[in-house]
Amino acid sequence: MATAPDTETLADPLDAFRVEAREWLAKNFPSSLKGKDNAMSAVEGGSEPTADEVAWKKAMGEKGWGVPTWPKEYGGGGLSRAEARVLQEEMGRIGAWNPIGGMGVMMFGPTLLEYGTEEQKHEHIPAIAKGEVRWCQGYSEPGAGSDLASLQTFAEDKGDYYVVNGQKTWTSGGQWADKCFALVRTDKTKKHEGITFVLIDMNDPGVEVRPIRLISGQSPFCETFFNDVKVPKKDRVGEEGQGWTIGKRLLQHERTSLSGGGSASRLLGGTPLSKLAKQYRGEDAEGRIADPDLRMRIVRHEMDTRAFMLTMRRAALEAKANQGPSAASSIMKNVGARITQNRAELGMEIMGMAGLGWEGEGFSEEELAQTRTWLWGKAVSIYGGSTEIQNNIIAKRILGMLDHQ
Template structure:
């Protein structure tokens, strides 16, 4: 019996495209990188690239396949969802990975494609698509975290430019970033309506960053200070006072990326839980983890993880066929945070004392990494909007529950 044809693309063109992808990967993906971790799209630290990594990043950037769904006119791949599926399948088959990432891809790029002027798109999108520019996010402030609309960083109108003064905090990757997309206040007379979305050069005079150390021993984010920073009016995205609308749209893209593995991939990575448990807890005569309760919790965790992965895949397809991510990303963010933290806690329980090492002899590199991963994972339910904030979004925008005075 004949199988049903693809609904979103004819089979023959897809077959031809698959052949093109396979041949291109064979010619451009360095064999030395096969199956290795993708360090090129990480936020943590300036990445020293090997010659093969540099070549791979340049090839994917030039092809536009690092951002396959973005328009080709701005340096993206211009692929439809069926072609993207084929590209992902062929990259997985070849052991290849996407070397283009970071906040420019996760959050800023998709938002600029929606709200930016043509000049802004042509100026910024191609560099993001090629992995040539690092972006950071200037949102939170000491008194504007959960109440983000309370931002006080002020952009004073100075004719053809703004003069920006203020402070941001928890600026992920700020010490390595080239550019910053920020929420600033352009009108002090109104709260939400006085916020604008502005692009800043992190190398401009008056910009200072101070890294913040985490409990895990890393410093992936910092405090950022702006003192009389001159910003051209052409760096305003949208119109003055539209920043809250643009900023909340960007947060949907951020939560979509975080729930889909942008930030959580670090916790999902590693050995399967069952294999890890057998290494540290042994096996019974039937080849199972001896502890029945632990075995059942591992099974439940794996079921939750796989169900979540399938849900993310469906949501991603729906987002591409509609108008991008929706408020449902808040649900994904909360579920993803719970699963990734559960995985870290379960891993530490399985490893016992071996999972609590910090430095010195007696611990493997994987064991020391697990300790830091466990501590780092505590932030998953906070950054990108805390679990409590996501619950508010879910109750109001999805369930239709309103505040009662």
């Protein structure tokens, strides 16, 4: 007599993981946080986290699912790409969000996994995976923005340590950061080959941070000064003079994050433009946005957004298959910036005069937020490498175009 098939043996392993993820999320994700969209990982300081937010962050950090595909030995989830997608689907199903983020996850962590020593990985990656340490980026300088390789912050060799002197600017979240990954010059006779990648404790003597107030009214960026700051050589990543190579790799991770995960919340979050337009511009007899020209432009924007998000998903899968992001991240960064700014412009147009408020009782909270979002969005095409710089990278590394002699 034939026996019934063993359903557990024949089941798709992803189905088993889906059940595991669903049960774990049901047990650990507080329903009060549904749909909050990763508020704790924002660069801006914000308010103190609630007890539920703290508990959720701790649970995800201990599970390693804040960085699901990072190796378990360093505190990551150790999941396959397919399992990570399932986890994301299950989180989306219940309105859960990832509370582990920031520059440590977006940029520094992936770079250290590739270039760091075992000691450095074990020292820094677990704290990033648990969201216990905030990192900031020490790249741009007052005289070295687009031409980053002209940086002058100097690290003088003192045997077992360097003494760092110089200034960085546009240091995102510098006033809240615990650590800084920075490019410094160790050889003044060479341009690219004279740059080294080091890690600096932001609480060390000689580190001074001054927030920069932007036209949006926020201060997410800072000036950072290093005055005789001692940096042990154990906190150098890679070899001396290898900083430009490592720094470029990190920028690829940054551009991928800015165009993908960062843009996702900006492009898909908030009130849909179609709903906003009906609220401020009215509807026609068929329930459509009354202004046909505006209606068409919103449709085009939404089509561009969806196509961009799907392309980003494909590019992310290809990047993982090819052992990391490629120069294509420059294309995604530019497209993401354009779509983000276009959304802000449409929002302002839809609200009209109501979208121009700065403060006062005559404006709703959403209207005031729209003003600041529009102003803040002007920086999207600059930070992470300006649009012009990305165009140069695309021309040289993707299209194979050479400089004219």
